[in-house]
Amino acid sequence: MLAGQSRAKAVVLLSGGMDSAVCLHSAQAQGFAVYALSFRYGQRHGLELRSAEAMARALAVEGHLFFDLSVEAFGGSALTDAIPVPKGGTGDGIPVTYVPARNTVFLSLALAWAETLGAHDLFIGVNAVDFSGYPDCRPAFIAAFERLANVATREGVEQRPYRIHAPLLHLSKAEIIRQGVALGVDFSHTLSCYDPDGQGRACGACDACRLRLAGFAAEGLADPAVYR
Amino acid sequence: MLAGQSRAKAVVLLSGGMDSAVCLHSAQAQGFAVYALSFRYGQRHGLELRSAEAMARALAVEGHLFFDLSVEAFGGSALTDAIPVPKGGTGDGIPVTYVPARNTVFLSLALAWAETLGAHDLFIGVNAVDFSGYPDCRPAFIAAFERLANVATREGVEQRPYRIHAPLLHLSKAEIIRQGVALGVDFSHTLSCYDPDGQGRACGACDACRLRLAGFAAEGLADPAVYR
Numbered sequence: 001m002l003a004g005q006s007r008a009k010a011v012v013l014l015s016g017g018m019d020s021a022v023c024l025h026s027a028q029a030q031g032f033a034v035y036a037l038s039f040r041y042g043q044r045h046g047l048e049l050r051s052a053e054a055m056a057r058a059l060a061v062e063g064h065l066f067f068d069l070s071v072e073a074f075g076g077s078a079l080t081d082a083i084p085v086p087k088g089g090t091g092d093g094i095p096v097t098y099v100p101a102r103n104t105v106f107l108s109l110a111l112a113w114a115e116t117l118g119a120h121d122l123f124i125g126v127n128a129v130d131f132s133g134y135p136d137c138r139p140a141f142i143a144a145f146e147r148l149a150n151v152a153t154r155e156g157v158e159q160r161p162y163r164i165h166a167p168l169l170h171l172s173k174a175e176i177i178r179q180g181v182a183l184g185v186d187f188s189h190t191l192s193c194y195d196p197d198g199q200g201r202a203c204g205a206c207d208a209c210r211l212r213l214a215g216f217a218a219e220g221l222a223d224p225a226v227y228r
Numbered sequence: 229m230l231a232g233q234s235r236a237k238a239v240v241l242l243s244g245g246m247d248s249a250v251c252l253h254s255a256q257a258q259g260f261a262v263y264a265l266s267f268r269y270g271q272r273h274g275l276e277l278r279s280a281e282a283m284a285r286a287l288a289v290e291g292h293l294f295f296d297l298s299v300e301a302f303g304g305s306a307l308t309d310a311i312p313v314p315k316g317g318t319g320d321g322i323p324v325t326y327v328p329a330r331n332t333v334f335l336s337l338a339l340a341w342a343e344t345l346g347a348h349d350l351f352i353g354v355n356a357v358d359f360s361g362y363p364d365c366r367p368a369f370i371a372a373f374e375r376l377a378n379v380a381t382r383e384g385v386e387q388r389p390y391r392i393h394a395p396l397l398h399l400s401k402a403e404i405i406r407q408g409v410a411l412g413v414d415f416s417h418t419l420s421c422y423d424p425d426g427q428g429r430a431c432g433a434c435d436a437c438r439l440r441l442a443g444f445a446a447e448g449l450a451d452p453a454v455y456r
Binding site for chain 1: 328382
């Protein structure tokens with residue numbers, strides 16, 4: 001507890017998926033006092049959030065906040081609407097599983113919490129290599145958000161800049177898995193699937209499952225997630 | 229209704245205060261089909277939201293969404309916490325009524341709704357003249373958010389840029405009132421006070437009341453708001 005008071009604080013976005021788990025471990029390995037932030041945003045299943053909770057507890061983070069965000073009021077995404085999840089593999093376009101302005105909204109709320117906590121470091125597990133076509137997973141987005149944070153806030157104005165850390169930004173899925181293994185991530189605590197069944201078993205066919213399985217295969221490792 | 233379908237859509241942040249009311253009228257006067265967005269964010273009083281509702285109804289906007297946002301989970305502001313509202317006049321620093329990252333969060337959610345609606349224009353009633361020291365009421369903030377929006381979203385990436393309109397940005401309070409009168413704003417429908425009583429009567433002493441009263445006085449007009 002006393003150690004936590006002297007360390008710099010960081011807010012880490014934690015979805016319960018594999019990438020944010022590696023990101024969380026990375027923040028903690030860098031010595032930050034970690035405050036994990038998860039969103040309840042009308043997901044079709046709550047299994048991802050249970051994974052997030054298990055992960056945060058296993059790492060004994062300083063704080064873990066579940067923030068209710070009724071983005072379903074806006075509509076527009078297969079992850080929250082009744083549109084079937086596509087299973088044809090990743091294409092060139094932006095997939096219909098896109099949640100409107102998702103990472104912008106998530107980072108904005110992370111910034112609000114960071115400002116209140118006195119944290120100056122935000123972590124987000126986006127990556128631009130296997131990015132499935134989401135515009136808010138690109139380096140240009142991270143850079144633009146960091147610039148925004150430093151004009152939007154009291155702390156930014158008063159010369160204590162915010163930093164947006166995206167440690168997975170330039171890693172392939174296989175490299176993310178390799179880094180996670182090195183950091184001791186328990187991948188059985190992570191859920192990537194867009195469409196798990198009632199027991200939390202992954203479908204193995206959606207874009208997220210395909211990328212994950214290919215990543216483990218490239219590393220010559222077995223994915224500890226349960227597939228149906 | 230048919231006319232509404234052919235007009236460009238705009239999302240307008242509507243707090244129920246004077247500035248956002250003028251902003252709403254401005255968007256409608258420019259011919260946009262207006263979608264008003266108000267937030268329930270743990271305000272100590274709901275009177276401002278009732279003002280917003282009355283204003284949106286009087287203007288027959290295309291849509292009005294009240295979005296629940298539990299920012300009180302973060303703490304850190306006199307508008308949502310139990311800290312007394314300061315009444316000593318505006319000073320040089322940033323006031324304690326500051327809500328963390330407020331306009332960043334509000335614009336992010338406006339962007340999410342805009343993306344879903346197919347709107348490309350967002351209106352926010354900030355102004356940098358009588359800005360009370362809020363960093364997210366400055367031109368640099370508006371410009372940074374517009375840049376962010378155009379890298380964060382499918383539409384931005386696909387070359388249909390978003391525009392963040394802040395029509396009051398460079399106006400004094402007196403000029404805002406003058407523009408509002410020209411646009412037909414019913415200022416009795418607006419509430420600026422940080423600390424109204426149970427009947428919605430303004431205190432006349434908080435920063436927001438002082439700025440408002442000085443603005444009406446400068447225009448030689450009586451403020452139709454009820455003061456206690």
